[in-house]
Amino acid sequence: MNYDAIVIGGGPAGSTAAATLALKGRKVVLLEKEKFPRYHIGESLLPYGYFTMERIGVLDKMKKSAFTKKYSVQFVSPDGRASVPFYFHTHLQHEAAQTWQVLRSEFDQLMLDNAREKGVVVHEETTVREGIWENGAVVGVKAVSKDGSTTEFRAPITIDATGRDAFFISRSGWKIRDPYLDKIAVWTYYKGAKRDSGYDEGATTVAYVPEKGWFWYIPLAGDIVSVGVVAEKTYLYKTSKDLKEIFDQQVEQNVWIKDHLAVGEQIGPYRVTGEYSYRSRHCGAQGLILTGDAFAFLDPVFSSGVFLALYSGEMGANFADACLTDNDFSASRFVKYGTELCKSIESMRALVYAFYDHNFSFREYLKEFPTMKGDVTDCLIGNLLHDFQPMYDGMSKHAKLPEPLKHGAPLLQEETVSVQG
Numbered sequence: 186m187n188y189d190a191i192v193i194g195g196g197p198a199g200s201t202a203a204a205t206l207a208l209k210g211r212k213v214v215l216l217e218k219e220k221f222p223r224y225h226i227g228e229s230l231l232p233y234g235y236f237t238m239e240r241i242g243v244l245d246k247m248k249k250s251a252f253t254k255k256y257s258v259q260f261v262s263p264d265g266r267a268s269v270p271f272y273f274h275t276h277l278q279h280e281a282a283q284t285w286q287v288l289r290s291e292f293d294q295l296m297l298d299n300a301r302e303k304g305v306v307v308h309e310e311t312t313v314r315e316g317i318w319e320n321g322a323v324v325g326v327k328a329v330s331k332d333g334s335t336t337e338f339r340a341p342i343t344i345d346a347t348g349r350d351a352f353f354i355s356r357s358g359w360k361i362r363d364p365y366l367d368k369i370a371v372w373t374y375y376k377g378a379k380r381d382s383g384y385d386e387g388a389t390t391v392a393y394v395p396e397k398g399w400f401w402y403i404p405l406a407g408d409i410v411s412v413g414v415v416a417e418k419t420y421l422y423k424t425s426k427d428l429k430e431i432f433d434q435q436v437e438q439n440v441w442i443k444d445h446l447a448v449g450e451q452i453g454p455y456r457v458t459g460e461y462s463y464r465s466r467h468c469g470a471q472g473l474i475l476t477g478d479a480f481a482f483l484d485p486v487f488s489s490g491v492f493l494a495l496y497s498g499e500m501g502a503n504f505a506d507a508c509l510t511d512n513d514f515s516a517s518r519f520v521k522y523g524t525e526l527c528k529s530i531e532s533m534r535a536l537v538y539a540f541y542d543h544n545f546s547f548r549e550y551l552k553e554f555p556t557m558k559g560d561v562t563d564c565l566i567g568n569l570l571h572d573f574q575p576m577y578d579g580m581s582k583h584a585k586l587p588e589p590l591k592h593g594a595p596l597l598q599e600e601t602v603s604v605q606g
C-alpha cells in the first residue's frame with residue numbers, strides 16, 4: 186500500500202505528526218502496536234503544549250474533558266516545607282497558562298481519534314517489525330497485524346514515533362545514554378489521598394528525597410493521585426528488590442508525601458522503569474525522521490516529555506511536508522530539524538542537571554539573579570525557543586552544567602550506512 190507518509194506509534198508524537206500532515210492534505214497511515222486505550226506514564230502537561238494542540242484541533246476537546254486543570258508547580262523540601270506555588274499565569278498572560286494533568290489512556294485515545302478524524306488511516310494492533318532500506322534511504326516498513334499477517338507499507342517518508350521502544354534507534358545502534366542522568370523511577374497510584382482545593386488542586390508537587398532524588402505527586406481526575414520516586418538504581422535497590430518495599434521506604438523520606446498519602450488507599454500495581462535519559466546519534470536519515478521519545482528521552486523532573494513529543498511531532502511533520510512538496514527526502518533536509526530540537530532539549534537538560542546538583546538551589550540562584558526568573562519560567566512552561574545563555578552563565582557558578590551533546594544530526598548519505606531494518 187502506498188502513502189505519502191508512514192507514522193509508527195500512536196502516542197502524542199505520532200498522533201500529532203499524523204494529524205499535522207493530514208491537515209496539509211497528505212495521505213498518512215499510522216501503525217500502532219497496542220489496542221487503545223492503553224496504559225502509559227507521563228501525565229503532567231506543560232502550558233506551551235497548548236499551541237500545538239490548538240493547531241491540530243484537539244483544544245476544544247481538552248477544554249471539555251474531565252482532566253484536572255493544572256495552574257502551577259510547587260517544590261517541597263524533605264522536612265515537608267512547600268514552596269510558594271509557582272503559578273504559570275505570572276509569566277504567561279494567556280489562557281495557555283492553564284494546562285492539564287491527564288490520564289494518558291484517555292489523552293492518547295483522544296489524540297489518536299483526532300488523527301483519524303483528520304483523515305489518517307490508523308491500524309491498531311499492528312507492530313512494525315522491519316524498516317525497508319533501499320540505497321541508504323528508508324522507503325517503508327513491514328508490519329505484523331494481530332492475525333499474524335505481514336503487510337508492507339511504502340512511503341517516501343517515515344516518521345518514527347515509537348516512544349522508548351525507539352524502533353530505529355534500537356535497530357541501528359543509535360542509542361547514546363546521558364552519562365549523568367542514569368536514574369530509575371518506581372511509581373503507583375492512590376485513591377483519596379490528600380489534595381488542595383480550588384486553584385491549587387491540580388498542582389504538580391516535586392518533593393525532594395534528601396540528596397538522592399525526588400517524588401512526583403500528580404493529582405488526576407476521579408480523586409486519583411499518581412505518585413512516584415526517581416533516584417539512582419543503586420540507591421533504590423540498596424535494601425530490597427520489592428517495588429512496594431522500595432516505594433514505602435522512600436515515602437518515609439519526605440514528611441509531606443507521607444502525610445498526603447496517609448489518608449489515601451494505594452491502588453493498582455507498583456511500576457518501574459529504567460534506562461533513563463538518552464538521545465539518538467541521528468535524528469533521521471534519508472526518508473526518515475525520529476520524533477518524541479523515539480529520538481530522545483530526558484529525565485521527567487520538569488514534565489517535558491509530552492511537550493517535546495507534541496513539539497517534535499509537529500515540527501517533524503512540517504519538515505516531512507516540505508520534503509513531499511519538493512519531492513526531495515534527502516537527510517540533509519533534516520539538519521535544521523535536528524539542530525532546533527536538540528537546542529530545545531538542551532535548555533531543559535541544563536535545568537535538569539542544575540536540579541540534581543547538590544550545590545545548587547533555585548531559590549538561591551533567583552535571589553542572586555532575579556532577572557533570570559523569566560528564563561527559568563520559560564523553560565518550565567515549555568517556551569524553549571530563545572537564547573538561554575545568560576541563564577546558564579549564572580547557573581554555572583553554582584552547578585556543574587553539561588556541555589551540549591554533539592550528536593543528534595541526521596545520518597547523511599556520505600556516512601557509512603551499516604543499518605538494517
Ligand SMILES: Cc1cc2nc3c(=O)[nH]c(=O)nc-3n(C[C@H](O)[C@H](O)[C@H](O)COP(=O)(O)OP(=O)(O)OC[C@H]3O[C@@H](n4cnc5c(N)ncnc54)[C@H](O)[C@@H]3O)c2cc1C
Pocket residue numbers: 193194195196197198199216217218219225226227228229230231311312313314346347348349350351352370413458476477478479485488489490491492494
Ligand atoms: C517515570 C516517567 C514519568 C514521566 N512523567 C512525565 C510527565 O509528568 N509529563 C510528561 O510530559 N512526560 C512525562 N514522561 C515522559 C512521557 O511519558 C513521554 O515523553 C511521552 O509519552 C513521549 O511520547 P511519544 O509519543 O514519543 O511516545 P509514547 O507515548 O511512548 O508512544 C509511543 C507509541 O508507539 C507504539 N509503538 C512502539 N513500538 C511500536 C512498533 N514497533 N510498532 C507500532 N507501534 C509501536 C507504542 O505502543 C506507543 O503507543 C515520563 C516518563 C517516565 C518514564
